[in-house]
Amino acid sequence: MNHPKSMVAEILILAVSGGVGASLALQLAEHGVGIAAIVCAVCAVVAAGVALAAQVGQGLRTTVYTCPAKGCRVSIRAAGTSPEELQRLRDLATDHSKHGSAR
Known part of the structure; x- marks a missing residue:
């Protein structure tokens, strides 16, 4: 069964979380934060976005x-x-x- 609303919502959430992660990475780099900390912060933001997208998608398919x-x-x-x-x-x-x- 095709669920275009859930797919659009998931893609939008993932795009936003990717943008937030990239913006965060740039800001942290400008403040001299180490690469390992930047990677951890970006991974946390993207992981939260993936989890949110999965929950929203499931809710729209239920x-x-x-x-x-x-x-x-x-x-x-x-x-x-x-x-x-x-x-x-x-x-x-x-x-x-x-x-x-x-x-």
Whole structure:
């Protein structure tokens, strides 16, 4: 299943984190910081960007259905499923009589 929104968001986050890392490297170099410290700082910024991109991408690829019944805490999360399975999960989550005794 193709997810253009998540791909665009991930690419944008990675580009921004790369730009921030490069800017940080230049600023640190101007202040005479050693190369090892610069590499560590840039790697930390890029790693944080990669982790954020992965979380945002996963969130955009996940569908959540919750029961509309007051006080019911049933919630179903689905990712990478067929439209038929999504419909089945939606029906299960939104029809309180199908899961009313679940806790």
